[in-house]
Amino acid sequence: DAGITQSPRHKVTETGTPVTLRCHQTENHRYMYWYRQDPGHGLRLIHYSYGVKDTDKGEVSDGYSVSRSKTEDFLLTLESATSSQTSVYFCATASQNSPLHFGNGTRLTVT
Amino acid sequence: RKEVEQDPGPFNVPEGATVAFNCTYSNSASQSFFWYRQDCRKEPKLLMSVYSSGNEDGRFTAQLNRASQYISLLIRDSKLSDSATYLCVVNRDGNNRKLIWGLGTSLAVNP
Numbered sequence: 030d031a032g033i034t035q036s037p038r039h040k041v042t043e044t045g046t047p048v049t050l051r052c053h054q055t056e057n058h059r060y061m062y063w064y065r066q067d068p069g070h071g072l073r074l075i076h077y078s079y080g081v082k083d084t085d086k087g088e089v090s091d092g093y094s095v096s097r098s099k100t101e102d103f104l105l106t107l108e109s110a111t112s113s114q115t116s117v118y119f120c121a122t123a124s125q126n127s128p129l130h131f132g133n134g135t136r137l138t139v140t
Numbered sequence: 141r142k143e144v145e146q147d148p149g150p151f152n153v154p155e156g157a158t159v160a161f162n163c164t165y166s167n168s169a170s171q172s173f174f175w176y177r178q179d180c181r182k183e184p185k186l187l188m189s190v191y192s193s194g195n196e197d198g199r200f201t202a203q204l205n206r207a208s209q210y211i212s213l214l215i216r217d218s219k220l221s222d223s224a225t226y227l228c229v230v231n232r233d234g235n236n237r238k239l240i241w242g243l244g245t246s247l248a249v250n251p
Contacts, residue, residue: 060236071144071227071241072184087237119183123236128174131183 032056033132035120041138048107050135052120054100060123061103063087063095065116066134072119078103110139143167143240144230150246157218161245163228164210172231173204173211177224178244184227187213218249 032055042048052061063075074087076095084095092114096104107114115138121129146163153159165173173190188195190202190211201214211230215222228242 062236069243071142071243072239073241074237074239077237085237126172126231126234126236128186128189129236129239130186133183134181 033120033122033130035118035132035135037135038133039136041140042110043140044111045109048110048137048139050105050118050120050137052103052105052132054103054120054122054132056122056124056130057100058122058124059100060125061097062121062123062129063093063103063105064119064121065089066119067116075105075118110137112139115139141166142242144228144242146226146228146242146245148243148245150248152248152250153218154250155218155220157249158214158216159218159247160215161213161226161228161247162210163212163230163242163245164208165228165230165240166209167230167232167240168206168209170209170230170232171234173202174229174231175200175202175211175213176227176229178227179224187226215247218247220249220251223247223249 034053062077064072073089078084078097118135120132175187176184177187178184194203199216225244227244230240232238
């Protein structure tokens with residue numbers, strides 16, 4: 030595995046509260062990604078990063094922001110959580126365009 | 141029509157059986173292809189990349205048919221541990237931010 034750790038593993042939060050998910054990698058991979066996985070949908074890209082302080086939007090970025098201040102950490106923030114953001118969130122890393130390796134996921138429930 | 145389509149299954153097979161999954165894609169310009177496996181409530185893990193000439197890794201064989209726009213995965217001598225969901229992934233242009241994920245095919249190998 031690429032040494033990818035996500036925290037927290039599980040979180041329950043209320044609508045309207047801010048939430049930050051953390052992804053930490055030890056492989057010094059340049060590229061990092063945040064995905065969400067929901068029934069009836071394939072994995073969908075939220076945001077990605079191609080280096081420190083370099084990020085861009087993915088397919089489903091509305092309601093999410095990211096930050097990458099260090100190579101090893103990629104944070105995903107829900108500024109004001111909504112029930113539609115209840116999902117399983119996966120972080121992934123890659124070097125150049127090699128296949129992605131995933132963290133073990135964060136299960137988020139917004140009530 | 142989804143850009144990447146898989147038969148959701150479930151495929152129920154006895155141990156030792158040979159099973160094959162197909163995945164069709166709609167974008168003829170797609171450049172690279174992968175199979176991932178995902179165990180229940182776990183992260184996706186790369187099973188194998190799919191090369192134009194076809195490739196084999198132990199009991200697993202992957203093939204690409206560009207003319208008909210599908211990729212296949214063949215599993216020989218199925219083991220109980222092969223029970224999982226198999227995700228087809230297509231890269232539109234060689235850039236990981238353009239990965240399109242299928243919904244997966246569920247396989248249950250029975251004793």
